[in-house]
Amino acid sequence: MASLITTDLVALDVDQGTESSAVIRAMATAVAEQGRASSADDLAAAAIAREEKTPTGVPGGIAIPHARSEAVTEPSLVMARLTPPVDFGAKDGPADLVFMIAAPEGAGKEHLALLSKLARSLVKKDFVASLRAAENAREVVDLVETALGLREDESASAESPPAESAAPAAEAAPGGSSETAATSDTTGADSAEGPRRVVAVTACPTGIAHTYMAADALVAAGSELGVEVVAETQGSSGTTPIDAFVIEAADAVVFASDVDVRDKARFVGKPYVQVPVKAGIDDPQGLIRKSLAEAADPNGHRVTAGRSDEEEASGTGSGARESAGAHLKRVLLTGVSYMIPFVAGGGLLMALGFLLGGFDISDYSEDIVLGNSLWNLPTEYGDLALGPVGAYLGAVAFQIGNLSMGFLVASLAGYIAFGIADRPGIAPGFTVGAVAVLMGAGFIGGIIGGLLAGYVALWIGSLNAPRWLRGLMPVVIIPLVASLVSSGLMFMVLGGPISALTEGLNNWLSSMTGATAIVLGLILGVMMAVDLGGPVNKVAYSFAVAGLATGSVDNPAPWEIMATVMAAGMVPPLAMALATALRPRVFSQAEKENGKAAWLLGAAFISEGAIPFAASDPLRVIPASVVGAGVTGGMTMGLSVTSQAPHGGVFVFFAIDSFLFFLLAIAVGTVISALLVLVLKIFVRKGGSAGLDGQTQAPAETSAATAPAADQGESAGSNADASIR
Structure with a gap:
């Protein structure tokens, strides 16, 4: 096995800057210079992205930045003894001993075991003291290889932990x-x-x-x-x-x-x-x-x-738990994330149905599907657009999409309950969501019903049931009682008032014209850009898709809202792509690479394409994105552009009415945001540093890996659905 560390990968008593990112870049460069990585920039970006998720400083003046990256060709350890120390986020102060672990994406277990063993050795006080006292790089390499058990004559002592270490x-x-x-x-x-x-x-x-x-x-x-x-x-x-x-x-x-x-x-x-x-x-x-x-x-x-x-999921610090607001945000995002595939697939299929069968297909699709086949094509229905074959295929596509969209509220409620109570909450959540649809409570009813079902299921699951009953709890008792309580309340108490509220909201939206519609478009545009796939973005998007199925030629307002949300959501990544093309010198190498990908992400309506830029420079990227997206939203609504598809960007042009106006609104917002972000980067100070002039150091490198999963979440993700939304 090749050595994990060599004297060329050890730097003693060096000054590598005052920021953890600078130290990581220097160490990544050392790995690349030794032929152990194909790209120092890619390795550094991966390690910095990991550092941004959770700082790697640990008590005792130690930091262990680490990453697995396709750029790494050989598992490697890099050690730096810093003068002065650099803050890596440890509670007790900056780190003077930094070990960077660089592992290939497909590293074998043998190498990973050695890398893990080194990390464990760093909790041993005598080993750390020896590293601080080492006089040269050869001595450091010997200490590390001894700790890893790679030197037989010293392996016994390496395997015997000091009194203050683990048994x-x-x-x-x-x-x-x-x-x-x-x-x-x-x-x-x-x-x-x-x-x-x-x-x-x-x-x-x-x-x-x-x-x-x-x-x-x-x-x-x-x-x-x-x-x-x-x-x-x-x-x-x-x-x-x-x-x-x-x-x-x-x-x-x-x-x-x-x-x-x-x-x-x-x-x-x-x-x-x-x-x-x-x-x-x-x-x-x-x-x-x-x-x-x-x-x-x-x-x-x-x-x-x-x-x-x-x-x-906990907050920061030892023993911290998420706040009530963070918990609510997380479970709502869970519901929206699982709901989106139903909506995206269903909406696109409905749009395809209109394309093949004409706008009248919604009136005839059920009769066509149930009464005809490819061997008995329909001929007696209204505007058949592309003829009998088109009518039949359009009816099939429309019905599949319509049925998929029918799960919108139920899936939203079901997975909100899942986010609260795990699997026992799914059945009560879906059930109360279906009740909300029956009662006309719609999107709002789904949210309230899902929360109710989830918390009832969670409470029942927390009861100290006898051992003989525990096996029945998640599959029988919890779904039964939680469904009865939550759906019963929706039927008898909540459904009527929520239905009235939903109907009033829909009537108000349908009546909006002129300046009022432009204001709504502006608000929706701002919401789509303010957190780039986060909870505010998801609220606006969910609001749009919830009304999509109610749109029609006579009531185009829901389709206009959908077009507005989609156009505004495309602006941030497209603007960042344009900005990197216009003035690449003010962006890091990683951001320039991300800018190339952002063209496609923006065109496909994936707002998360702008996250790498916002993660490294939120105070300039987000305001610029908000302004451009707001303008686009107002223009799209004012021009009465409609979209029958909930997703897809320019690739669902066939489902967008007034497509040229749609493109015009996006282009205007993109140019505004791109120019504004460049102005802010060039003339506005960042973090108290010297003003940028286009020649100064670019913002800290980042990569698409900084986008959370789900929870922006951290988010996890909350951006776990980034490839969808």
């Missing part, structure tokens, strides 16, 4: 995933019934460094507290699940994870805390104490069958 069991299988701390009777943590026991699961997005460091930190902290800790690392080098009997015997659970915990149902009924993986490194003793406090509290948090990993 030997933690080092037995560095690439594995189960760590145990021995118990101690010296701290008073033992109870009359024996020592306290905690199980932990750690995971980070890349699964290389933080996953294993958090596990080792928790195991070591447990040893110091006299608490038996067993940790499961869900990382890149493999996962061995904790034995069921160990979980059963545990007093509490610590989830230190930035990603979904696999098979979380194993821990149902256990007291728990959930935090980001970095909190497991920063405050492991505090987490163990907090988990045991949850166990001692009869009203403490318990893992239930109805809780998803996303529902447990």
Whole structure:
């Protein structure tokens, strides 16, 4: 196996700038210069994107930036001892020891195990002290290779952790995933019934460094507290699940994870805390104490069958939980994200039906589909546009699309409930969504019904049911009771008032003309650009698609709103693409590459194409995008452009009436936003730095990888549907 680190990859007592991004770029350059990466820029962009998600500084003046990238051709370690230290986000101050881990996208488990073992070694105080005392690069390489067990004559000492580190069991299988701390009777943590026991699961997005460091930190902290800790690392080098009997015997659970915990149902009924993986490194003793406090509290948090990993998402810091507003935003975005495929596919099929069969096809499609076939083509219906074949194929496409669109409210409600209560919430959510449709409560009814179904299902799932009944809870009891309660309330109490509100809103929109319509278009345009795929953007988009099926030749207002939302959403990525073409010197290399992709993303109505630009420079990119998108929205609405398709941008031209006006509005907004962002970048200071003149350093490099999944979410994503929306 080729060496992971060489003397050429070690820099001692160097000044690599005052920003973490500058240090990462310097280290990526070292990897590329040694022929271990095809592109320093791509490697740096990947590592910086990872750093922006979660800072990699850890206590003790250490930072471990890391990334997996297709640019890496050989797994590598780069070490820098910095003078002065640089802030990497650790609570106790800047880092003077920085190890960058660069792994190929398809790195084998053997290499990943070694990289993970190095990360774990960095929690050992004697190893870190030796690195700080090293006099030359050769000494650093020797220390690292000894810690990795690559030097047989010193492997024994490398495998023996110091007193303050994890117990030997933690080092037995560095690439594995189960760590145990021995118990101690010296701290008073033992109870009359024996020592306290905690199980932990750690995971980070890349699964290389933080996953294993958090596990080792928790195991070591447990040893110091006299608490038996067993940790499961869900990382890149493999996962061995904790034995069921160990979980059963545990007093509490610590989830230190930035990603979904696999098979979380194993821990149902256990007291728990959930935090980001970095909190497991920063405050492991505090987490163990907090988990045991949850166990001692009869009203403490318990893992239930109805809780998803996303529902447990925490804020920042140790033990933090998401606020009520963040929780509401997340579950609503979950519902919208799962709803969009029904709408996108259904809307495009309906538009195709109109193209093939004519606008009258909506009146005849059901009769044509049920009463005809390719061997018995229709001839007796209205305007058949492209003839009997076109009428039949158009009717089929329209009916498929119409049925898909019929799931809009039900899927929205169902997946909002899923976001709250996991799988047990889906059936009650879909049911109450269907009731909302029957009652005429529409989009608003779906949201309210989904929230109601989800919280009822979550409450039922949190009840301490007898063991013999637990198996029936998620598949029978929860769906039955939650459906009865939420749908019953929708029928008897909520449906009527919400239906009246929805009807009034639709009538108001249908009556809008002239200046009032332009104002609405302006507002919708601003909403589409203000957070680029986030909750405000999704509210505007959902508002548009919810009314799409109600549009008609006699009532084009819903189609006008859809065209407005789509046109405005195309402006931000197109504007960034144009700006990078007009004045490339004010953008980083990564942004220039992203600008090339943004042409296609913008044309296809994927607003998230502008996220890499907004992530590195939000105070200039977002205002510029908002202005241009607002102008486009106002123009599109004022020109009465309509779209029968909910998605697709210029590629669904056949579903857009007044297509030239549609393009004109987009072009005007794009030019305005592009010019405005260039003016702001050239003449407006950023973060108190010197004014930009087109020749100064470009904003921090970023890449499309900075776009969250779902939660912009972080978002996860909340942008988990970026490829759709």
